[in-house]
Amino acid sequence: MEAAYTLPEIKIYRSPWKGFKLMLLCAPFVAFSLYDIIGQKHIEQTLLSWSSLLFFGLGIPFGLFLIFDRRPQIIINETGIYDRTAYHDFINWNTIEHAYWNTIYKQPFVCLIIKDEFRHLIKSKKRLQALNPFLGLSEVNIHLGNISGLQQEQLTAFIVAMKDAPVVDRSRLLKRHFEKIA
Structure with missing residues (x-):
C-alpha cells in the first residue's frame, strides 16, 4: 500500500x-x-x-x-500563499512580481505586487481597495497585526525567495525556513 x-x-x-x-x-x-x-x-x-x-x-x-478560532490565518506551500482575510484563494508564486512590507499606524503588512498579465485574476475582498495606493499598500495585502511573533521582514524575504526559486527547490525552501517563519 x-x-x-x-x-x-x-x-x-x-x-x-x-x-x-x-x-x-x-x-x-x-x-x-x-x-x-x-x-x-x-x-x-x-x-x-x-x-x-x-x-x-x-x-x-x-x-x-x-x-x-483555530483556523490558519496564513498558509504557505509549494503552490503559493493564502491569507484568509486578504484573498479567497491561493496566490500562485508565478503571479507575484514583488513583495514588500509596510507599517501603517503600528499595523504590519506584507504587500504583494501582482504581475500585469495576472491582475485580472486577483479580486481582493476589501471594499476600500481604491485607498490602498494612498496608504502605500498594493492590490493584495497580508495583515500581520493579529499574528504575534511573526516578523514582517522575514516573511517578506521568504516570499521573495519562494517566488524566485525554481519549482523543484520550493519544497526544500519550505522545510529550511519553517523554523524561521512559524
Whole structure:
C-alpha cells in the first residue's frame, strides 16, 4: 500500500492573546455600565449606560471568537500563499512580481505586487481597495497585526525567495525556513 504524498506547508495562526486583551479592555466598561444601570433612576443616564454596555459588551463575544478560532490565518506551500482575510484563494508564486512590507499606524503588512498579465485574476475582498495606493499598500495585502511573533521582514524575504526559486527547490525552501517563519 502506498503512502499519500502531502505537500509541505507552513500554517500560521492568529494569536489568542489579542482576544484576551480585547476582553480585558472591555470588561471594566461593561462592569461599570452594569453597576450604573442597576443604581440609576434617571432615564438619561440609563440610556448612556445601556449604549456603553452594548458597545463594550460586543467586545466579549468577539474576544471569545478570537481566542477559540483555530483556523490558519496564513498558509504557505509549494503552490503559493493564502491569507484568509486578504484573498479567497491561493496566490500562485508565478503571479507575484514583488513583495514588500509596510507599517501603517503600528499595523504590519506584507504587500504583494501582482504581475500585469495576472491582475485580472486577483479580486481582493476589501471594499476600500481604491485607498490602498494612498496608504502605500498594493492590490493584495497580508495583515500581520493579529499574528504575534511573526516578523514582517522575514516573511517578506521568504516570499521573495519562494517566488524566485525554481519549482523543484520550493519544497526544500519550505522545510529550511519553517523554523524561521512559524
